[in-house]
Amino acid sequence: xxxxxxxxxxxxxxxxxxxxxxxxxxxxxxxxxxxxxxxxxxxxxxxxxxxxxxxxxxxxxxxxxxxxxxxxxxxxxxxxxxxxxxxxxxxxxxxxxxxxxxxxxxxxxxxxxxxxxxxxxxxxxxxxxxxxxxxxxxxxxxxxxxxxxxxxxxxxxxxxxxxxxxxxxxxxxxxxxxxxxxxxxxxxxxxxxxxxxxxxxxxxxxxxxxxxxxxxxxxxxxxxxxxxxxxxxxxxxxxxxxxxxxxxxxxxxxxxxxxxxxx
Amino acid sequence: xxxxxxxxxxxxxxxxxxxxxxxxxxxxxxxxxxxxxxxxxxxxxxxxxxxxxxxxxxxxxxxxxxxxxxxxxxxxxxxxxxxxxxxxxxxxxxxxxxxxxxxxxxxxxxxxxxxxxxxxxxxxxxxxxxxxxxxxxxxxxxxxxxxxxxxxxxxxxxxxxxxxxxxxxxxxxxxxxxxxxxxxxxxxxxxxxxxxxxxxxxxxxxxxxxxxxxxxxxxxxxxxxxxxxxxxxxxxxxxxxxxxxxxxxxxxxxxxxxxxxxxxxxxxxxxxxxxxxxxxxxxxxxxxxxxxxxxxxxxxxxxxxxxxxxxxxxxxxxxxxxxxxxxxxxxxxxxxxxxxxxxxxxxxxxxxxxx
Numbered sequence: 001x002x003x004x005x006x007x008x009x010x011x012x013x014x015x016x017x018x019x020x021x022x023x024x025x026x027x028x029x030x031x032x033x034x035x036x037x038x039x040x041x042x043x044x045x046x047x048x049x050x051x052x053x054x055x056x057x058x059x060x061x062x063x064x065x066x067x068x069x070x071x072x073x074x075x076x077x078x079x080x081x082x083x084x085x086x087x088x089x090x091x092x093x094x095x096x097x098x099x100x101x102x103x104x105x106x107x108x109x110x111x112x113x114x115x116x117x118x119x120x121x122x123x124x125x126x127x128x129x130x131x132x133x134x135x136x137x138x139x140x141x142x143x144x145x146x147x148x149x150x151x152x153x154x155x156x157x158x159x160x161x162x163x164x165x166x167x168x169x170x171x172x173x174x175x176x177x178x179x180x181x182x183x184x185x186x187x188x189x190x191x192x193x194x195x196x197x198x199x200x201x202x203x204x205x206x207x208x209x210x211x212x213x214x215x216x217x218x219x220x221x222x223x224x225x226x227x228x229x230x231x232x233x234x235x236x237x238x239x240x241x242x243x244x245x246x247x248x249x250x251x252x253x254x255x256x257x258x259x260x261x262x263x
Numbered sequence: 264x265x266x267x268x269x270x271x272x273x274x275x276x277x278x279x280x281x282x283x284x285x286x287x288x289x290x291x292x293x294x295x296x297x298x299x300x301x302x303x304x305x306x307x308x309x310x311x312x313x314x315x316x317x318x319x320x321x322x323x324x325x326x327x328x329x330x331x332x333x334x335x336x337x338x339x340x341x342x343x344x345x346x347x348x349x350x351x352x353x354x355x356x357x358x359x360x361x362x363x364x365x366x367x368x369x370x371x372x373x374x375x376x377x378x379x380x381x382x383x384x385x386x387x388x389x390x391x392x393x394x395x396x397x398x399x400x401x402x403x404x405x406x407x408x409x410x411x412x413x414x415x416x417x418x419x420x421x422x423x424x425x426x427x428x429x430x431x432x433x434x435x436x437x438x439x440x441x442x443x444x445x446x447x448x449x450x451x452x453x454x455x456x457x458x459x460x461x462x463x464x465x466x467x468x469x470x471x472x473x474x475x476x477x478x479x480x481x482x483x484x485x486x487x488x489x490x491x492x493x494x495x496x497x498x499x500x501x502x503x504x505x506x507x508x509x510x511x512x513x514x515x516x517x518x519x520x521x522x523x524x525x526x527x528x529x530x531x532x533x534x535x536x537x538x539x540x541x542x543x544x545x546x547x548x549x550x551x552x553x554x555x556x557x558x559x560x561x562x563x564x565x566x567x568x569x570x571x572x573x574x575x576x577x578x579x580x581x582x583x584x585x586x587x588x589x590x591x592x593x594x595x596x597x598x599x600x601x602x603x604x605x606x607x608x609x610x611x612x613x614x615x616x617x618x
Contacts, residue, residue, distance in 0.1 A: 072483050073486055076484055090477055104470060104484060110466075117461035122275070
């Protein structure tokens with residue numbers, strides 16, 4: 001059963017067609033990777049799903065409900081969380097505050113009770129702090145929980161951003177290059193976290209990633225975009241052997257293989 | 264067994280605002296100090312002379328106003344150049360309610376807060392589209408529009424003559440002296456500052472900071488941008504309104520010149536010097552911006568009295584030195600006094616073993 005369905009999506013910026021008729025289904029409980037060369041439209045696709053961009057044509061359905069045209073903050077309420085390619089944390093806030101912000105929709109007390117603090121506001125702060133601390137434990141960031149995010153190294157920030165997305169208790173998690181710029185060890189940690197999130201928490205994941213070996217290892221299904229068009233889709237082994245994909249990544253066979261002619 | 268260090272074993276303890284017994288004692292002592300300071304007498308005379316009490320009173324009022332603008336500018340990242348006018352809205356509202364409608368001070372103050380909050384939210388509507396410096400200019404427009412209204416809407420504001428307003432009274436007792444009025448201002452200031460401190464560390468405050476730090480990802484996390492931008496204007500203006508009303512009642516007279524653009528800039532300076540996005544920084548800033556000019560004028564007077572030949576020079580230097588001190592502060596402590604305060608605390612935490 002599909003959790004997210006993208007139906008014939010078209011998005012262009014002026015004359016540039018960023019996405020040109022992409023349709024796909026993301027099955028519940030799966031890790032679905034989206035790969036493709038730079039400028040293929042992967043992040044634009046994410047931005048359309050989370051309603052930061054509005055596609056000119058086509059729609060996105062989440063749990064059979066049309067979400068295209070909603071406001072980004074309404075998307076969070078449905079249970080869609082995401083991380084960004086360039087880390088988009090709240091730099092002056094501590095790790096805990098970043099995660100507690102992820103609980104925003106689950107906290108109910110407004111200005112009046114928040115200002116008084118004692119009583120209802122404190123009660124729900126403590127309840128949600130427990131949930132956040134579970135995520136802190138899960139992602140092994142206990143020792144930095146009170147540090148401002150701006151002071152953390154890159155790899156940890158990526159992990160904190162993942163934690164913040166998780167604190168929304170999402171059904172669907174969009175990860176935009178979670179391993180970009182990481183070393184091997186950090187990549188392995190991140191891959192393990194992604195698998196754990198999928199298996200233990202049952203979160204469906206859509207993943208954009210350039211490291212193809214990771215993608216092939218952890219994802220259940222892979223879609224390949226090139227110049228805004230979906231050129232291939234299937235399980236990792238199928239996609240890896242698809243001639244269209246090979247051409248998109250390393251160019252035409254004969255261009256690449258032909259011996260340079262002597263002049 | 265007594266452990267060395269500060270161990271908190273429940274989330275409730277971990278989230279307290281004053282975390283250690285030492286801090287709690289310090290705060291209690293400070294509160295008692297503020298309570299008894301005005302009534303202390305030495306040889307039949309008040310220890311705190313009238314003019315010094317007045318300064319303390321103005322610092323308390325400015326603290327409320329500074330916390331207000333810090334909520335908007337420091338926490339939500341929306342620069343405001345209209346704080347002076349919003350103080351004015353509060354002062355005029357309370358003046359109208361107490362002097363013209365004849366209602367009590369205790370109606371006037373909340374009314375001032377609410378009317379100003381409403382005005383702030385109206386002038387905050389451009390924040391839907393404008394950010395940063397562009398929004399600052401939009402708030403500057405609100406400053407001029409409101410000032411114009413203060414002068415022109417004579418039936419309410421008394422025009423350029425202003426309005427004379429009474430001091431508050433409880434059960435027949437009027438707080439007519441500065442010394443008694445001080446206690447009312449102190450109580451309001453403590454309640455409002457604590458409220459702000461709590462608000463900024465819970466749901467609403469976190470949402471404000473998220474909007475400031477990265478509005479797109481705040482939206483993705485489920486925060487309704489426009490609602491929180493407006494709410495920030497509302498809360499901030501509520502504080503400005505109350506501060507303005509207290510200020511009006513302290514002078515017993517409200518006129519439009521008290522709320523000009525200079526006031527707005529002074530308030531902005533308070534939070535920049537004190538520390539953006541910090542409640543205690545707002546208070547430090549208020550103390551700094553009100554105390555320093557007074558200190559400088561005291562020094563100038565002393566110097567002029569001793570060396571009459573440079574009296575005129577010293578007086579003209581006064582403003583220059585004030586400006587110089589502000590510039591030096593910004594160069595050497597760009598994160599504000601609140602940051603310096605943190606460093607001092609961190610230093611003494613481990614004293615004398617700093618490793």
